[in-house]
Amino acid sequence: MKKILRINMSDLTAKIEEVPAAYAGLGGRALTSTIVAAEVPPTCHPLGPNNKLVFAPGLLTGTMAANSGRFSCGAKSPLTGGIKECSAGGTAGRQLANFNYFAVIIEGQPKEDKWYRIHITNDGATIEQETELVGKWNFELIAALEARLGKKPGLMMCGPAGEMKMALANISVKDSDGHIRSFGRGGLGGVMGSKKIKFISVADDGGSRAEIAEPEKFKAAAKVFAKALLDHPVSGQGLPTYGTAILVNILNEAGGLPTRNFTSGQFEGHDKISGETLHDTIVARGGKPKHGCTAGCVIQCSQVYNDEKGDYVTSGFEYETIWGLGADCCIDNLDEIALTDHMMDDLGVDSIETAVMFAVAMEAGVLPFGDGKGLLRILKEEVGKGTPLGRLLGGGTAAVGRAFGMPRVPVVKGQAIPAYDPRSVKGIGITYATTTMGADHTAGYTIATNILNVGGHIDPLKKDGQVELSRNLQIATAAIDSTGMCIFIAFPALDIPECLQALIDMINARYGLALTGDDVVALGKRTLKTEHQFNLAAGMNENDDRLPEFFNLEPVAPHMATWDFSPKEIDEFWNF
């Protein structure tokens, strides 16, 4: 039976339901967004009893397809006030898929001031009071739970930031090394905290591998797919060798690297924080220059970073984090950035929101630009301990901007803008403005075509073609986000036609369907429209599909570019 596990935190019960016919063909983001739109009142308070936290493996999660280990988490976001979907690696997605859970829906809210742990098995879930581990930071939590449960069960964790329901809070997922991947953006950790769940463990045994309807057809398609991933220079060579941080120098050269709270497009210290320097440092210190966030990943874009003594500092040390703390906060020291990345994992906060927030705080005078040690202290002693300053900073970039009376606050729908300046990379500006997720670069990654020459080239400094580019990518991404595939398969999928066909063939062989490319596009469109409808009902309108005014007023060096799309031009996005 295709199962949905429904957990009620008001009466502390769990039950298994059959996936309704209306949800056939949905997984990952398509399923979390459909369930949130169907079951969560759009005007509810995100931290109240009516919000729901929905986990959903992708359509291919749990199969032997390469790069299919990811899963989704959705809810109404405490940060944006709109719908949110996050995607993460780690082990729990595959484990949920092995039990044939298409979704885990957590609803309600405990009335008493008690915390709980949830354990999920093939037969359902147990909900028990947790006292010992409440308040623990994530790495200590993992150590304690591995001692309790062994190393194999998957874990989804609410760190201290989530316990305090900070808008920065993420949900942390354990990977097979005992390190952390994240459902990062939009404050989902606060939703988990509002339901007083400290952690969710998922058994590693007792299920069976996903039943494939047509095994031979699946295996053949999986082979074509894996070969395309390895053949494409980005997924096969560039990403495994240099990881995502290679973008530091690329964006710096292109003049689109947001620096010193988005006041310049180039950073003087870029060389100290570049992907090339990161690679050389990792190798010199015996870390891992390539590393996969899930089993079955052939791209291995991630890495393990050690200190000078060769001891583990952090992993999943990505471009966004290095850019945010490096160029945006001007901390030109990889070791300080790595320690901060580790602490953000430990506290359970989104590295993008936290970094962009700190750059605004620096401009406001809370601490100097470039003060890496000061940032670490504030994160640990103020944010981590929930002091009044910590609580204010924990409210995120927009909250800090408002508290200090600053107009230069780079957010859309209340969520911090990531590592590409929209003035000099105009396609990503359209994505930031229009995606239902708030400022989100992965939702429609036009960088591929604006900067990296993948899927053709569209000049990043001109308005021509950007709306159509962002629209096509957002539709395709919404579909890929529903499969459990890592988004980086998009690089070969954009350039190698057999790759996309093989993905469709795998979905068909898995479920005994006959989907075409048009069906996949239709799934993406439907998902975006479902999300858009939710946001409108939640009180958003076209004025929320805009970039902050300063992008129009302040030209950014070296191109002296401004954001010059009219509202009408932006609103063209939704004409589909």
Add this chain to the structure above:
Amino acid sequence: MRFMNINVKLFANFRLGRFTAATREYPAGTTVVDIVRSLQIPESEIGIIMVDNKHGEAQDQLQEGANLSLFPLVGGG
């Protein structure tokens, strides 16, 4: 024959066995692909060409003092 100075910057694995940044003299009218070939970089490996911080193409002719940046095919997120 007139010559011009071009500032060449190499990134990622293009640096291996070559250099990170160098200013070199080239004949007037030199194109991007001429420089790529002179550095013995296989043309098929070129991912991104930037001239003075803007995307360029292989056949672009360079001017005195131009900054040329060459990247292999890499990606990110």
